[in-house]
Amino acid sequence: MSIHRLTIQGVRNLADTRFDPGPGINILSGDNGAGKSSVLEAIHLLALARSFKVSRTRTLIRQGVDDATVFAEFNNKTRIGVQRSRNGHHSIRINGEAVSAVSELAQRLPLQLIHSDSFLLLEGSPGHRRQFLDWGVFHQEDSFHTQWQNAQKSLKNRNSLLRSGRIERSQLAVWQREFITAAEQLDDLRKQYLEGFVPRFHQVLAALVDLPEVRIHYYRGWDKARPLAEVLEQQLERDLKLGYTQSGPQRSDMRIKVGAQAASDVLSRGQQKLVVCALKVAQSLHLQDVHHRPTTFLVDDLPAELDRHHIQKLGALMEGLTGQVFMTSVDPSLLKDFWQAPDQVRMFHVEQGQVRPANDLELPDE
Incomplete structure (x- = not known):
């Protein structure tokens, strides 16, 4: 509309x-x-x-x-x-x-926005790229928002227990199970989304500028070779000292690189703006392709x-x-x-x- x-x-x-x-x-x-x-x-x-x-x-x-x-x-x-x-x-x-x-x-x-702070997609923290990725998943998958809320709630409670100093393992186990379930669901939804989005991005980028070396790499927020439950158990002592959970979907990233280097370290300011524009336009076109929804x-x-x-x-x-x-x-x-x-x-x-x-x-x- x-x-x-x-x-x-x-x-x-x-x-x-x-x-x-x-x-x-x-x-x-x-x-x-x-x-x-x-x-x-x-x-x-x-x-x-x-x-x-x-x-x-x-x-x-x-x-x-x-x-x-x-x-x-x-x-x-x-x-x-x-x-x-x-x-x-x-x-x-x-x-x-x-x-x-x-x-x-x-x-x-x-809604999509291109303005001066859009460069943070390339040179900012993982949170900016995670927000971009989750915009796409939110509008594509009806279950995403519920799983995201579940992950946030269980993460908040796990971190509260980690900071309490007197931790009850039974309480921790409850929230950890909730967190792992939501985390794995979020990871699946993000990966599924990127499978469709990335080809669209390369198509749009090629229409704007010749940068064939630009690639998107997804990091889920924990070791890709091990289940999250194993990672959390191994890191528990360290999490207790820090007072927060080190691994999980809250640490995921969509890294944009040119070869092996970060795109923000290699591309000119004008090229960075074109990559950002390609990301935003491709995301909107992908939503248009899949769900016939305008942006x-x-x-x-x-x-x-x-x-x-x-x-x-x-x-x-x-x-x-x-x-x-x-x-x-x-x-x-x-x-x-x-x-x-x-x-x-x-x-x-x-x-x-x-x-x-x-x-x-x-x-x-x-």
Whole structure:
């Protein structure tokens, strides 16, 4: 489903505004600080009840108001509203009904984001790559979220016992069995997902740039040659000293390499951005292939560190997505004239906190 009308209130430097995005490519242009990225933040709030810019989402709320609210009407008549308050509370309503689980929002509106922090997929901690991988599994396998919650709960209880100092082996055994069962399920789901995703990634990457040496290596979080139960027993004394569980799915990683080296150590900044874009687009296309589900794409400042040739290649891939795409750029001329279906591209100009349509890919007046 695609957003037919978007209403934004109380978000950063945006004035209370409403606009009607198109079902395909939507380009938001404007000066630095005009509010382009704030529009993307608002859509992110709509899908995940939080901002992508800061861990404390309350800074998203415009000064002088108590709440930030985003409301969307979709082309299939679905209505979703999300409100965040300064006290940290949030409210979610879908078709007028209150919803408590953010996961239901995420399930309804799969969202991908490409912005400056996306480089962390290559150069950041394993947690960033694990989050990327789990996005794909979450949207492909209905059982994933339950198994992930089971793993988190049993891991938390095992770690609590490890830190207690006076450990009851019978209690530890209960939570360890739960943890192992959930861990093995998560590992199976992640491996199954990667079997389908990796070929799609190489296909998309080849369409963007010639980097045949780039490979994805999956590490499950414990010795691949031994069962987790054996690993946990062997590491128990060390876990007791550290106060946490060293091995398990919480340590898994999707390592991206060029030959034997980490991609972030070998590739230029522009090449890294293309690899990140390929990962995100491939994940969305894979979801589209398997479940016929569209993804909403948020792309903040696409022209940064990419030349026009690669922007055009990426634009062609974006047009192949069945979901909506929202792109920002200071210079809209960099995102003109190469679209295969220009009638499906809508231009908007953001100025003084307002989002206004620009006609037929014409540049806004200076």
